Amino acid sequence: MSKASEPYFVGVDVGTGSARAALVASDGRVVEQSVQEIKTWTPEPHYYEQSTQDIWGAICKVVKHVIAGVNKSQVKGIGFDATCSLVVLGPQGAPLTVSKTGEPEQNVILWMDHRAAQETAEINSSEHPLLKYVGGQVSLEMEVPKLLWLKRNLSETFTNIWRVFDLPDFLTWRATGVNTRSLCSVVCKWNYDAANQSWNKEFLKQADLEELTRDNFEKLGSDVQPPGRTVGKGLSEQAASELGLAPGTVVSTSLIDAHAGALGMFGCRSKGSSSSDDVQGKMALIAGTSTCHMSITRDACFAEGVWGPYQDAIIPGYFLNEGGQSVAGHLLDHVLKTHEAYTELKTKLGADKNIYQHLNKLLPELASARGLEEVSCLTEDIHVWPDLHGNRSPIADPTLRGIITGLDMTRGIESLAIKYLAFVQALAYGTRHIIENLYHHKRAPFQTLLFCGGLAKNPLYVQCHADICNLPALIPDEQEMVLVGAAALGAAASGHYNSLEKASKAMGGTGQLLKPNPRTLDFHNRKFKVFLQLLEDQRRYRNIMQGE
Numbered sequence: 001m002s003k004a005s006e007p008y009f010v011g012v013d014v015g016t017g018s019a020r021a022a023l024v025a026s027d028g029r030v031v032e033q034s035v036q037e038i039k040t041w042t043p044e045p046h047y048y049e050q051s052t053q054d055i056w057g058a059i060c061k062v063v064k065h066v067i068a069g070v071n072k073s074q075v076k077g078i079g080f081d082a083t084c085s086l087v088v089l090g091p092q093g094a095p096l097t098v099s100k101t102g103e104p105e106q107n108v109i110l111w112m113d114h115r116a117a118q119e120t121a122e123i124n125s126s127e128h129p130l131l132k133y134v135g136g137q138v139s140l141e142m143e144v145p146k147l148l149w150l151k152r153n154l155s156e157t158f159t160n161i162w163r164v165f166d167l168p169d170f171l172t173w174r175a176t177g178v179n180t181r182s183l184c185s186v187v188c189k190w191n192y193d194a195a196n197q198s199w200n201k202e203f204l205k206q207a208d209l210e211e212l213t214r215d216n217f218e219k220l221g222s223d224v225q226p227p228g229r230t231v232g233k234g235l236s237e238q239a240a241s242e243l244g245l246a247p248g249t250v251v252s253t254s255l256i257d258a259h260a261g262a263l264g265m266f267g268c269r270s271k272g273s274s275s276s277d278d279v280q281g282k283m284a285l286i287a288g289t290s291t292c293h294m295s296i297t298r299d300a301c302f303a304e305g306v307w308g309p310y311q312d313a314i315i316p317g318y319f320l321n322e323g324g325q326s327v328a329g330h331l332l333d334h335v336l337k338t339h340e341a342y343t344e345l346k347t348k349l350g351a352d353k354n355i356y357q358h359l360n361k362l363l364p365e366l367a368s369a370r371g372l373e374e375v376s377c378l379t380e381d382i383h384v385w386p387d388l389h390g391n392r393s394p395i396a397d398p399t400l401r402g403i404i405t406g407l408d409m410t411r412g413i414e415s416l417a418i419k420y421l422a423f424v425q426a427l428a429y430g431t432r433h434i435i436e437n438l439y440h441h442k443r444a445p446f447q448t449l450l451f452c453g454g455l456a457k458n459p460l461y462v463q464c465h466a467d468i469c470n471l472p473a474l475i476p477d478e479q480e481m482v483l484v485g486a487a488a489l490g491a492a493a494s495g496h497y498n499s500l501e502k503a504s505k506a507m508g509g510t511g512q513l514l515k516p517n518p519r520t521l522d523f524h525n526r527k528f529k530v531f532l533q534l535l536e537d538q539r540r541y542r543n544i545m546q547g548e
Helices: 052-066 117-125 131-135 144-151 153-157 165-176 182-191 200-207 210-217 235-242 258-268 327-336 342-349 355-369 376-381 412-438 457-470 480-491 500-507 517-543
Strands: 008-014 016-027 030-037 077-080 086-089 163-166 283-285 291-297 308-313 319-325 383-386 403-405 448-454 473-476 510-514
Touching: 008 052, 008 165, 008 258, 016 052, 030 052, 030 480, 052 131, 052 165, 052 235, 077 235, 077 258, 077 480, 086 144, 086 165, 086 383, 117 144, 144 163, 144 210, 144 327, 153 473, 163 165, 163 182, 165 182, 165 235, 182 308, 200 210, 210 319, 235 291, 235 473, 258 283, 258 308, 258 319, 258 448, 258 473, 258 500, 319 412, 327 412, 327 480, 342 355, 342 412, 355 376, 355 412, 355 457, 355 473, 376 412, 376 517, 383 412, 383 517, 403 517, 412 517, 448 457, 480 500
Parallel strands: 008 077, 283 448, 448 473
Antiparallel strands: 008 016, 016 030, 086 163, 283 291, 291 319, 308 319, 383 403, 473 510
């Protein structure tokens, strides 16, 4: 097949801080990619707001860039993914403010916004049966608590709502003008009842959101489709002009960004393997600002503190379980930047050097100088509970906070390096905690961990996970697996592949397999016991201070 006739697919990913696009071949090769920053407003602590106008403008720039070298007719489909952020639109689709500042441009409550803590607690107190699909309780990062917050705090906005969307669904609406919703978004973040294929009127009434049940749930959207389905008649004339693509180009039902990464990775196989192995034995970690832990099974697994099981949320025919850590890469940045040696280290390295690479190189030198056979043993006396921004899984407690024990009077870059290692290990212990919780609820054992996102580029982070979870870690050769997953949506919707599962396997590619170090297993088993004890200690301290 000549390059001029080769089919391509565009994947669009809107993350926390940027919009990205990629031109992807049918075998999953990323041919071209582009990135554009997007704005975030933080009017007060724990409030994070964005703008759909800003986001769509950024998308148009990056899509035009990646398709510049091919004919429009070669682009057979486009898929969108985005963060699970709440979009609010008024009459005629105009943005409605979600901000106390009243700025209409700010019409998106970002996924990591924690303003709705009180509303979350009230919804959870109902103990509605639907909550069993979110590990027993909604997260304050989900959309129903945020909608209740809007009703109570910005009543004019709430009264004037025309439509509310998860950001991925807003993008398909903006691209096609068709008011559909992705099953992925509504079942994972909106408490949609997938078992009965409908919104649950009783649940919304108990949440004091009866207004959203009117007119067949028109404001929430009543046309819910699985990922990978064709939306309407493809790109509208307006959207096609803005994106630089042909009108009618196939648009797929969307995915949440982490779920797109999982879709891309589930089809990845190790080099030398002729197949991608059983997808049920894989846990996909989409590890960036935060981390999402995705796994799918043929049979439903209900696990307290882990979201799901969500039927057909990524690949039809499978149930999704979703764990997560609210901060991961963001946590490591915080640890470095708040250490007194950070400025010294930045000055020493200069602007062009990567601090993480330097620390990863320094740690083996420190271990050798101390006569230690393994880098891991540098943290024998320093232990961390990493939930500085609350626990998403498997405790599902946003009020938990971080703990560090074993501090001494040492200062300087060596102290920073060891503290950094301790926090990397703590994130991996958190992943093991999620895995063991799933095992406790009869989930079949995992065979492989898969990684994508910014932290997948950090070999210390990946190796610590392999060692601590005692599972091989697979890193795809194609680093941008979220974009590949988004493009796979377009490939399935266009009919190039006749199912989303086949698109994932065809486009997942190969990866590098890192095996766990058996020499560190006993050390990590002991540290994991300390890790769990830190949780119990924090609970005990809280009880003491509450006079219990």
